[in-house]
Amino acid sequence: MMLKKHLNVPLKNDAFLIKFLxxxxYHQETAFKMMRRFYKFKAKHPKYGMNITPNAVRIVFDNDVFCFLPTRTSCGARIMIMNIGTKWNPKEVKVEEMFKAIMVAIEIAMLEPKTQLGGVHVIINVEGLSLVHICQFSPHLAKLIIDWVQDCAAVRLNGIHIINQPKIFTMLFQIFKPFLGEKLKKCIVFHGADKKSLTRRISPESLPEHFGGTADIPDYPGSLFSDMLFHYEEMFKEFGVYGYSTDKAKS
Structure with missing residues (x-):
């Protein structure tokens, strides 16, 4: 007897295939390899990859730890915000829930035709970062996060922008640094408190005033953003049945 793994995906669903292509x-071999890595990660790490929906990680979005801006860059890229300092209370939002929220957010981005074409900019606001926050990350979890972002997520990552980092941020970065590939390293830009540095990379028309931009973006509560994401709940449940299944078969 031997174990055979089968990849179950809807090959006749154009929208599903295009999010990888x-x-x-549209390089078919590259897209297929990406798809395989995407689902192999989910199968290998079911704690993070299985039964994950927007509602399952709603607490992350409710607490404003993670959100999308309603605007896009001039090139059509989606802008994601991570607040892992002042707005993150590890007693309320576990670091594992943050990772699941990253996966949910990226999968939602993968579903958007504009984002498939324009890609994503991620702004990581670490204002107020403390030892309490840093101690939530183990090297193992850091590797899982980096592996997911650079090897499994079918999205064009245009930039990772670190802003408002205190000196203690160096300790956090050292946990992640050993796992960064060269391509991902080139995406990372450290801006500190220099808002002009950020707006040179992302047009000010796309950013709110507190990031140095000119966009009139209301400071809406995270719960409202969670309600918006609930629109994708059934879609996540549908896509959740796809992936690798392991069956016993005769050799």
Whole structure:
């Protein structure tokens, strides 16, 4: 007897296939490899990869730890915000829930045709970062997060922008640094408190005033953002049945 793994995906669903093909510029072999890595990660790490929906990680969005801006860059890229300092209370939002929220957010981005073409900018606001926050991250979890972002997520990552970092941020970065590939390293830009540095990379028309931009973006509560994401709940449940299944078969 031997174990055979089968990849179950809807090959006749164009929208499903395009979310892998577009970020890979329709290179079929590259897109298929990405798809396999995407589902192998989910199968290998079911704690993070299985039964994950927007509602399952709603607490992360409710607490404003993670959100999307309603605006896009001039090139059509989606802008994601992570607040892992002042707005993150590890007693209320576990670090594992944050990772699941990253996966949910990226999968939602993968579903958007504009984002498939324009890609994503991620702004990580670490204002108020403390030892309490840093101690939530183990090297193992850091590796899982980096592996997911750079090897499994079918999305064009245009930039990772670190802003408002205190000196203690160096300790956090050292946990993640050993796992960064060269391509991902080139995406990371450290801006500190220099808002002009950020707006040179992302047009000010796309950013709110507190990030140095000129966009009139209301400071809406995270719960409202969670309600918006609930629109994708059934879609996540549908896609959740896809992936690798392991069956016993005769050799």
């Amino acid at each position: 577009r970020p890979c510029r």
